[in-house]
Amino acid sequence: MNRMISLLRLVYIHPLLWIVVGLSIATAHFLEVCLLLGIIFVHEMGHAVAASFFSWRIKKISLLPFGGVAEMDEHGNRPLREEAIVVLAGPLQHLWMMAAAYGLLQFNLVPDDLYRLFLQFNIMILLFNLFPIWPLDGGKLVFLFLSTAHSFTNAHRFTLILSFFSLCVFSMITLLKAPLHLNVWVITAFLFFSLYYEWKQRRYIFIRFLLERYYGKTPDLGGLKPIQANEQELLIDVLEKFQRGCKHPIIVESEGREKGTLDENEVLHAYFAEKRLTDKISDLLFLY
Numbered sequence: 001m002n003r004m005i006s007l008l009r010l011v012y013i014h015p016l017l018w019i020v021v022g023l024s025i026a027t028a029h030f031l032e033v034c035l036l037l038g039i040i041f042v043h044e045m046g047h048a049v050a051a052s053f054f055s056w057r058i059k060k061i062s063l064l065p066f067g068g069v070a071e072m073d074e075h076g077n078r079p080l081r082e083e084a085i086v087v088l089a090g091p092l093q094h095l096w097m098m099a100a101a102y103g104l105l106q107f108n109l110v111p112d113d114l115y116r117l118f119l120q121f122n123i124m125i126l127l128f129n130l131f132p133i134w135p136l137d138g139g140k141l142v143f144l145f146l147s148t149a150h151s152f153t154n155a156h157r158f159t160l161i162l163s164f165f166s167l168c169v170f171s172m173i174t175l176l177k178a179p180l181h182l183n184v185w186v187i188t189a190f191l192f193f194s195l196y197y198e199w200k201q202r203r204y205i206f207i208r209f210l211l212e213r214y215y216g217k218t219p220d221l222g223g224l225k226p227i228q229a230n231e232q233e234l235l236i237d238v239l240e241k242f243q244r245g246c247k248h249p250i251i252v253e254s255e256g257r258e259k260g261t262l263d264e265n266e267v268l269h270a271y272f273a274e275k276r277l278t279d280k281i282s283d284l285l286f287l288y
Helices: 003-008 017-025 031-053 080-106 111-131 138-146 152-177 183-200 201-215 236-237 265-270 282-285
Strands: 011-013 058-064 067-072 225-229 249-254 257-263
Touching: 017 031, 017 265, 031 058, 031 067, 031 080, 031 111, 031 257, 080 111, 080 138, 111 257, 138 152, 152 183, 152 201, 183 201, 201 265, 225 236, 225 257, 236 265, 236 282, 249 265, 249 282, 257 282, 265 282
Parallel strands: 011 058, 225 249
Antiparallel strands: 058 067, 249 257
């Protein structure tokens, strides 16, 4: 109960949302807006409760005029399985909500038209969130999937590129099917802006990912995954090969032969603490 109260204290209602509520009252759509907000709130609380269970750092749970978001102060170093549970915890809320609504309908506790509207909103929000577009849940699942086989930087970049093309396709479909649907265009514009901002911040996001590893704020990593590096590669080039969910011994090679081995912590220490920003990876072999 205390945990739930703590989460509720993190709920933030955007000021523009009150304007939307006021317009809904003026246009006799108050019930529809309340249903949408209720569904979105439960969806985001699903993310927040799962994140709280794994002791994630939750910044706030925002209700926006066109949706919601549970903001986490995590930077890509949580176990992939754990993050997948947190991401899926939002969409899974729609299943029990639709089942509960069906049960109420069977006992004649809700009118048929209200049930159909509630069901329609749930399906709409569920399917929309599963689109492979960052920062929707579908986009985050794509990032997790790519992270199982690619470095953090490549997985993040591929996710954003795929999201951009997916959003372009979504925009074209909207233009053909519902060109005058203002709400959809507002959401689409927000997603384009989010992608643009994420793309501009990708280097900063990568550095935060490395810093979490350097300061030891990551949970126990999985198995070892050696990184083979040519002796002429810069430290940052080697760091860009780091992958989520595993620890990296660095095997330094010269002309196809192993020259030495470094621990990833040694490379991180050299980069962040000693500021050896332009050193080659082979330079560290003489230090450690």
